[in-house]
Amino acid sequence: MVNVAMDSLTAKILARASGRDRVEVGETVVATVDKVMIHDVTGPITLDLIDNLNARIPKPESLYIFLDHYSPSPSIPASGIHRRFRIFARTNGVINFFDVGEGVCHQVMVEGIVKPGEVVVGADSHTTTYGALAAFSTGIGSSEAAYAILTGRLWFKVPEPLYVRLDGALPSYASGKDIILSVLGILGQEGANYKALEFAGPGLRTLSMSDRLTVANMSVECGAKNAIFPLDEVTLDYVREFNTPIDLSSLSYLRTAKVESPHLTLDLSTLEPMVAKPHSPANVAPVPSVEGVSIDAAFIGSCTNGRYEDLLAAARILKGRRVSKDVRLIVTPASKRVLMRALQDGLIKMLLDAGAVVTPPSCGACFGGHLGVVGDDEVIISSSNRNFVGRMGSPKAKIYLASPVTVAASALEGCVTDPRRYLG
Amino acid sequence: MCLKSVEGIVLVVGDNVDTDAIVPGRYLTLTDTRELGKHALEGLDPSIPGKLKERNLIVAGRNFGCGSSREHAVLALLGAGVKAVVAESFARIFYRNAINRGLLVVEAPGVSQKVSDGDRLVIDLESGVVVLASGETLPFKPIAREVLEIIEAGGLIERLRKELQYGRG
Structure with missing residues (x-):
């Protein structure tokens, strides 16, 4: 019997999404992608490719489109891009279309859209944000977004985990930003390249979801493929606040995270503003x-x-x-x-x-x-x-x-x- | 692989060249490869786009292409006529984008110390080495099987075109 509890949260989600009991670090898996996100900067290239292939989108309800970078449009070229997206959304039945003023993609995606345990990819490097909700999420290019939109799947190399243990309590003057800046200072700009940053430890309960989202968001600044937090009461309270429909019984595997022998330990109580x-x-x-x-x-x-x-x-x-x-x-x-x-x-x-x-x-x-x-x-x-x-x-x-x-x-x-x- | 070797003149850049430096945010409404090429690496040094006409290989330090996922960065380099990037290491998303778009990217540890601006360089894909101006060879990290499959298909979208035509095989 394999001790699955020892695997990283990332490996467990990738195993689930690729129909396997277990996956090994370093192996390549083809995973079913639950949601794909594109926006008005990276998305036009994706639309070019989809048009060029003359292909039908099999599951338009899994596609999330945001007009957020130029919101509202400051220029004629940006307005042209926006118009193209509106027509694309209408003709392809994209119901999850967020026009100017609705918000920045990553924020809206965590306001009741992304669920724990999902595999979500976005044509934006800060797609790592959703790991705060115990999901696997990572940034991809525009071509890969087209591939995921048209096939519903994508290949992933199972990343090596980099465990970060948080001890102590977060002081009132500090927040998620001070935590992730400290981590970046220690790891450097490519210290987690291709890796999965996994956060755990007794200090977690002092981090609000807002703090966790900031930490997961900026994990990409040290090259991480994704960042992930275990599912706990903070996650559940947040999910309830946004009425996100989840099946809790199928998510228990996201509750256990590794806290022993971490690669990095931070004592939150000694954190300074960074x-x-x-x-x-x-x-x-x-x-x-x-x-x-x-x-x-x-x-x-x-x-x-x-x-x-x-x-x-x-x-x-x-x-x-x-x-x-x-x-x-x-x-x-x-x-x-x-x-x-x-x-x-x-x-x-x-x-x-x-x-x-x-x-x-x-x-x-x-x-x-x-x-x-x-x-x-x-x-x-x-x-x-x-x-x-x-x-x-x-x-x-x-x-x-x-x-x-x-x-x-x-x-x-x-x-x-x-x-x-x-x-x- | 159909490509056996790539040869060119080198432009040297440093560590942590980010995609904002490769294509500054103000050009992100462009998607045309040639137009983007006029601004390749402009954020690092405005004189670089002019130099890329004669220098078509980039030799970089660590973590080339870090930061934003913008595929425009790869398109700009292709549009400027860059044939390959040889680096100490690459950032993850840039590396995938380059493969998907058919820009040759090889990791050759030690390369940035041994190459000067304007050197002639050969990337020998059959032997898996970079041949320096001095004749010295430097091995590059083997290209992963999954990556080779995408390159051989002519890029990710060409592979997808075949999958859509013939079903998943």
């Missing part, structure tokens, strides 16, 4: 060592940190205060649902009163598309995921990545600031 300095997400330092660096702009948003919890955390610092006159603070809620809740709870008013510019849901500034592009010689502190040269606009700009509370505190002071100055 920042990634230009020009790599793995170029990480504790915030106090960078304090005082002047900034021109600050951004809170993206699939990494544009959730309600992120806006709430920032608003707690900004409430009753004013952003520095030398700084523009752009806030982009990650989805319409996030925006609506922030509106109802008064967070949007709080942010506007503090001097923030609030935009509609979009990928916008994170990838230098629109809604807050940075110029030559400017410095920005951002809650997003990448600080590569030119990522948010000018190649002459400098990008610091940090948590929403660090970004908010920095926006008030006009320079990189430790959020603990404003928190209790």
